[in-house]
Amino acid sequence: MLGGCTPLGLWMYEDPVVTVEHISYEQRRSMPAQSPVVVALAVKNANDYPISAEHVELSLHLDGVPVGQVRRDSTVPLAIDTVSTVAVPLVFNSQTVSQRQQVTRSGMHSFAIKGQATFQTPIGPRTVRFAQEGSMVFGVRASRSPM
Numbered sequence: 001m002l003g004g005c006t007p008l009g010l011w012m013y014e015d016p017v018v019t020v021e022h023i024s025y026e027q028r029r030s031m032p033a034q035s036p037v038v039v040a041l042a043v044k045n046a047n048d049y050p051i052s053a054e055h056v057e058l059s060l061h062l063d064g065v066p067v068g069q070v071r072r073d074s075t076v077p078l079a080i081d082t083v084s085t086v087a088v089p090l091v092f093n094s095q096t097v098s099q100r101q102q103v104t105r106s107g108m109h110s111f112a113i114k115g116q117a118t119f120q121t122p123i124g125p126r127t128v129r130f131a132q133e134g135s136m137v138f139g140v141r142a143s144r145s146p147m
Helices: 094-103
Strands: 017-025 037-045 051-062 065-078 082-089 107-121 124-138
Touching (some): 017 107, 017 124, 037 107, 051 082, 065 082, 065 107
Antiparallel strands (some): 017 037, 051 107, 107 124
């Protein structure tokens, strides 16, 4: 007679999986100091209990150019056994402002993201590293296909 998702009262823990859901770019002429690039991370919590993201840091390269980085401390609760989206605005590197303007025009671009996130769990804080490379289109909103 076993009940529930946690067998015999033992905590089973699985590190969350962090991937890039999408990267969005919005040209803001009226507010140039604000970051026009937002990185949306898909964070899968496969556990049968909630956890929370406490810290995230990442760096972004577009077409081989180091565009910027994020280092953010804030608590974001992650639902049980699902994928949550965590969106973070990018802080641009001051050395690459002119290169950034060329890289972030519309069209297909390659990206590379490396980072880590710290999660608060029932067994204490856990740090998960992630990296992803791929291609994306700026200027066109991607459509989602049903899974």
